[in-house]
Amino acid sequence: MNPISRFELNPVIVKELRSRMRGGRAFATLTAALLLLVACGYGLYRLTLAATQYSSMPLSPQIGQVLFAGLVFIELLLISVIVPSVTANAISSEVEKQTYEMLLTTPLPPSRILWGKLIASLGYVFLLIFAAVPLASIVFVFGGVTLRDMFKAIVVLCISAVTFGVIGLFMSALFKRSGRAVAATYIAVLILLLGPLVLAISAGILRQGDPPRWIMIPSPISALGSSLMPSVNPQNLSSLFWMLGSPVYWVMGAPQISLTSIPRPIYHYSLPLYIGLTLILYLITTRLVKPARRWQISWAEALVGFTLLLGFVGVVLLGYAATANRYENIILLDEATPTPAMMIAPLESDSTAPPGLDQPYPSPDVPTPFPGDQYPSPKGATSPDDGSTSLKSVFE
Amino acid sequence: MYAIITRNLTRHFGKVAAVEDLNLKIPAGSLYGLVGPNGAGKTTTLRMLAGLLEPSDGEVRINELTMRKYWGEIQWQIGYMPDFFGVYDDLLVWEYLDFFARCYKISPDRRRQVINELLELVDLTEKRNAYVHTLSRGMRQRLCLAHALVHDPQVLLLDEPASGLDPRARVEMRELLRELRSMGKTILLSSHILSELAELCDDIAIMERGRLVISGPLAEIRRHVSEHRRIRIQLLNDWKLAESILSAHPGVRQIYPFENDGQVRLVEIEFNGDETQSADLLEQLVLHQARVASFSEVTTDLEEAFLRLTKGEVA
Structure with a gap:
């Protein structure tokens, strides 16, 4: 066997793509999603123009930011609607169609079956995300958004999609019935999306002030919002989020910003949380898809799982450590915000002069010295004032 | 040399014993029939032999290898056809076989050859490019048999291969099984219709309520009965x-x-x-x-x- 033919695609991926991508359904879904994005984009453009009609013409970057934020949030909505429907029946439909047992008698390990299902279904979702990139690029015509912003938004969208997908697979393997699995996945995704925001709003009402920001970490909405933050001005989005106004501000940068550091954006916490959740659910699901000896975990498997989780935690901690001097932690807020160094400097005063020796008034013919020259010298050694030095020498 | 040996094979579902103390010895190269009324434990037995169910007790040996220890090797030596099975609707017939051939890691050039041979064996060559869901029941049954043969297994476990087939399809299935036996494969098939097996099998085991009633060569059973x-x-x-x-x-x-x-x-x-x-x-x-x-x-x-x-x- 030559080395090239030894590399084989996962058979499940081949099969899934063959049956999923054939015919008009996949094409029609993609077209419908893109048309929806186009319609929403145009609507947002008109809305931005209309909202500022009586004050002034909106600036082009304002339109760009509103369009960008609107499009990525609509894409998040699309993902959270489409992903559960394509992943939550991945395992259960095999069980229902009575093909699962034939699949399990083959030497294909269940973890590869799962992997193939995940890649095949997410492949379609990624196609959806990336197909919308050229469309979203229209914001660069208006400006106000950088390439980096778009990259960050796409990363957040992709990781959210993977998380939703693994939740779907987990439910599918757990319930083994498509109906229940799809319902459970939608409920889980809905809780993940809106639960933290509802909690944050309730906490805000109860406290009569800003809620703690960490409440909003699990929500992909706040992760996506915070990823837009440094360049997209939340003020510009008020027309977009008129209903969720205050949560948008909380998400996008509520706490006081000191001069040396900015608060760590919420997505810095959300993304590790999603990846961790994905890893754990994936590991559990590889057990759930086994027909027999489910919970007999061999040492090798346990070691692999443990190393994977430990490695992940390590990478996340390293990432935090590497960026620690740039960001302030929003979770550990008990430390006082450090005061910028340049405000600390002029503290020393004349009290450092020897006791009993008052500094004499400078003689009228000597020009008043520049304060910067005078203050940092506790002993007055570098002071240009000749009078005081001569007085000192007289006493000695 | 026995292809399949079970020793005190037992499986409980809660308090119900689906199979109890089953001792079977199936000689290599034979066509072995497992008969019993519905609910006798035939399917449970076959599922345990195919590794889909963990026995509550007892031991299974396939080609002298214990199942528990050598499952990795045994997987390559058995082909299983369940009693109720589905097909992937959106696939073509050759793609269906191609999928299972890929699962058994057959190299691409060998794969094409295997698929053609199998389609010829089960007489579906002209349906090669048809969608699986357009096949008739008998054709699907044959296709499912073909999928179990993709990796050329020594032992075939067929659960009710002739159920729901019309007389002609039944005859065709019987011919197919005879042909497979002549290739030297050990075939264990179950049925609830004894006459179906009587024309085909060398040995028969009759099960009831999870227990073995009688087993042995067909002639011996006939004598015992008569x-x-x-x-x-x-x-x-x-x-x-x-x-x-x-x-x-x-x-x-x-x-x-x-x-x-x-x-x-x-x-x-x-x-x-x-x-x-x-x-x-x-x-x-x-x-x-x-x-x-x-x-x-x-x-x-x-x-x-x-x-x-x-x-x-x-x-």
Whole structure:
């Protein structure tokens, strides 16, 4: 066997793509999603123009930011609607169609079956995300958004999609019935999306002030919002989020910003949380898809799982450590915000002069010295004032 | 050399014992039939042999390898066809086989060859580019059999391969199984219809309520079943004479006379003995001037034997 033919695609991926991508359904879904994005984009453009009609013409970057934020949030909505429907029946439909047992008698390990299902279904979702990139690029015509912003938004969208997908697979393997699995996945995704925001709003009402920001970490909405933050001005989005106004501000940068550091954006916490959740659910699901000896975990498997989780935690901690001097932690807020160094400097005063020796008034013919020259010298050694030095020498 | 050996194989579902203390020895290269009424534990047994169910107790050996320890190797040696199976709707026939060939890591050039050979074997060559869901039931059954053969397994586990097939498809399936046996494969198939297996199998095991009732070569089972043979005798003259001879004979256990217009012309006896003894009986009747028009054995077919053995307790 030559080395090239030894590399084989996962058979499940081949099969899934063959049956999923054939015919008009996949094409029609993609077209419908893109048309929806186009319609929403145009609507947002008109809305931005209309909202500022009586004050002034909106600036082009304002339109760009509103369009960008609107499009990525609509894409998040699309993902959270489409992903559960394509992943939550991945395992259960095999069980229902009575093909699962034939699949399990083959030497294909269940973890590869799962992997193939995940890649095949997410492949379609990624196609959806990336197909919308050229469309979203229209914001660069208006400006106000950088390439980096778009990259960050796409990363957040992709990781959210993977998380939703693994939740779907987990439910599918757990319930083994498509109906229940799809319902459970939608409920889980809905809780993940809106639960933290509802909690944050309730906490805000109860406290009569800003809620703690960490409440909003699990929500992909706040992760996506915070990823837009440094360049997209939340003020510009008020027309977009008129209903969720205050949560948008909380998400996008509520706490006081000191001069040396900015608060760590919420997505810095959300993304590790999603990846961790994905890893754990994936590991559990590889057990759930086994027909027999489910919970007999061999040492090798346990070691692999443990190393994977430990490695992940390590990478996340390293990432935090590497960026620690740039960001302030929003979770550990008990430390006082450090005061910028340049405000600390002029503290020393004349009290450092020897006791009993008052500094004499400078003689009228000597020009008043520049304060910067005078203050940092506790002993007055570098002071240009000749009078005081001569007085000192007289006493000695 | 035995292809499949089970030792005290047991599987409980909660408190219900689906299979209990099953001991089977299936010789390599044989066509072995597993018979029993619905719910006898045939499917459970086959699923355990295919590694889809963990036995509660007991041991399975396939080609002298214990299942628990050598499952990795055994997987390559068995092909399993479930009793109820589905097909992937959106795939073409050749893609369906291609998928399973990929699962068994068959190299691309070999794959094409295997698929063509299998399609020819199960007579689906002209359906190669048809969608799987357009196939008839019999074709699907054959396709499913073909999928189990992709990796050329030594042992085939077929759960009700002929269920739901019309007579023609049934004959075709039977021919196919004979052909597979001639290739040297060990085939274990289950059915709830005994006559179906009787024409095909070398050995048979009859199960009921999770237990083995009887097992062995078909001829042996037939003999065991026909210990109480029935002989039908048609008489032309005096019944009383014949009756005295019959009731005096030690092999006759029961006499069932049929009366017609006050006269007995037809009698059935339950006879315990082999063929020479029944010939002796006929000789005696003739010697005592009984005029015998016919003397024939009522062939107990296996169906009847099956009913007698399984007592119809499950059904």
